[in-house]
Amino acid sequence: MNIKKTAVNCFYVLAGSALFSLSVNMFSVPNSIVQGGLAGISIILNRLFPFLPVGLSVFTLNIPLFIIGYMRLGKGLVLRSIAATLVFTSFIDIGGLFIPPYTGDIFLAGVFCGVFAGIGLAFILLAGATTGGTEIIAVLIKQKRGDISVGKLMMFVDLVVLSASYFVFRSLESTMYAVVTLFVTSKMIDLVLVGTGTSKAFIIISKNSDFITQKILSEVSRGVTVIPAKGGYTKEEKQIIFCIVRSSQVSAVKRLVTETDKSAFSFVADIGEVMGEGFH
Numbered sequence: 001m002n003i004k005k006t007a008v009n010c011f012y013v014l015a016g017s018a019l020f021s022l023s024v025n026m027f028s029v030p031n032s033i034v035q036g037g038l039a040g041i042s043i044i045l046n047r048l049f050p051f052l053p054v055g056l057s058v059f060t061l062n063i064p065l066f067i068i069g070y071m072r073l074g075k076g077l078v079l080r081s082i083a084a085t086l087v088f089t090s091f092i093d094i095g096g097l098f099i100p101p102y103t104g105d106i107f108l109a110g111v112f113c114g115v116f117a118g119i120g121l122a123f124i125l126l127a128g129a130t131t132g133g134t135e136i137i138a139v140l141i142k143q144k145r146g147d148i149s150v151g152k153l154m155m156f157v158d159l160v161v162l163s164a165s166y167f168v169f170r171s172l173e174s175t176m177y178a179v180v181t182l183f184v185t186s187k188m189i190d191l192v193l194v195g196t197g198t199s200k201a202f203i204i205i206s207k208n209s210d211f212i213t214q215k216i217l218s219e220v221s222r223g224v225t226v227i228p229a230k231g232g233y234t235k236e237e238k239q240i241i242f243c244i245v246r247s248s249q250v251s252a253v254k255r256l257v258t259e260t261d262k263s264a265f266s267f268v269a270d271i272g273e274v275m276g277e278g279f280h
Contacts, residue, residue: 009129012123012124012126013083013088015120016088017087017091019117019119019120019123020092020120021091021095022116023035023113023115023120025095025099026101026112026116027112028113029054029101030103031102031109033110033113034161034174035113035117035182035185036157036158036185037131038057038131038133039054039133040161041061041164042054042061045057055088055089055093058089058092058133059086062133065137066078066081078136080128081130081131083129084130088124106173110177111181111184114185114187117185118184118185118188118192122191123192125252128252128255137157162178162179162182199246199247199271200244200245200247200271201269201270201271202243202245202268203240203242203266203267203268203269204265205238205240206265206266207263207264208260209240220249223244225243226240227239227240250268
């Protein structure tokens with residue numbers, strides 16, 4: 001076990017959880033601004049049933065998803081996500097006891113809610129984990145319906161949550177600010193993970209190309225093209241792995257490549273525009 005890498009990942013999870021806790025307790029709950037995914041559902045449940053802690057609700061809703069994900073997506077990602085979600089949800093509920101609410105300008109509340117949530121989620125992704133929720137749902141559905149993009153599925157779930165928030169909070173303004181929060185959150189995740197680009201192209205050359213290909217297909221749920229090649233100096237037959245991923249998936253691909261073959265040669269390039277299946 002790489003102690004340094006484990007320590008860095010633990011730091012990312014702790015820092016990310018603390019930042020997301022700020023977004024929920026300081027900005028989201030006090031101003032009735034719903035976030036996306038299971039966090040948004042939990043905020044709605046907290047409004048309907050104030051005795052239900054937001055963090056506990058998030059973890060409880062994730063339990064069946066983790067069980068299904070463990071059976072169908074592999075244990076590595078799911079176990080890391082369970083650990084990260086446990087820390088993440090604990091920080092939310094503990095933070096609610098100490099973090100002062102912000103009740104000033106609601107537009108600023110929506111923007112900074114998105115900033116803290118986006119950076120926090122990006123840190124957790126950098127640790128090679130997720131907070132479960134819509135990401136696991138989307139990947140599971142993608143396995144059954146390969147013609148549907150993961151991004152669209154996650155967007156659909158978020159839209160359902162936002163629509164439900166209108167009927168609970170009875171405020172069109174709150175729903176509109178929630179849209180602002182989701183937009184800022186997604187942009188901050190992109191900025192932290194890969195800069196300003198929206199998609200990235202991976203070129204990977206490895207002696208374990210077959211295994212890496214299967215990992216990308218099963219764990220990241222992205223298409224892969226394998227190109228036969230030959231080393232110019234060694235004349236050795238090789239395979240080049242080419243794939244295009246969304247910004248939120250970059251850290252996952254980097255992790256599985258380094259875990260599979262530390263000597264693999266790879267680079268990442270910016271993509272200005274992507275068209276085709278999975279990127280509609």
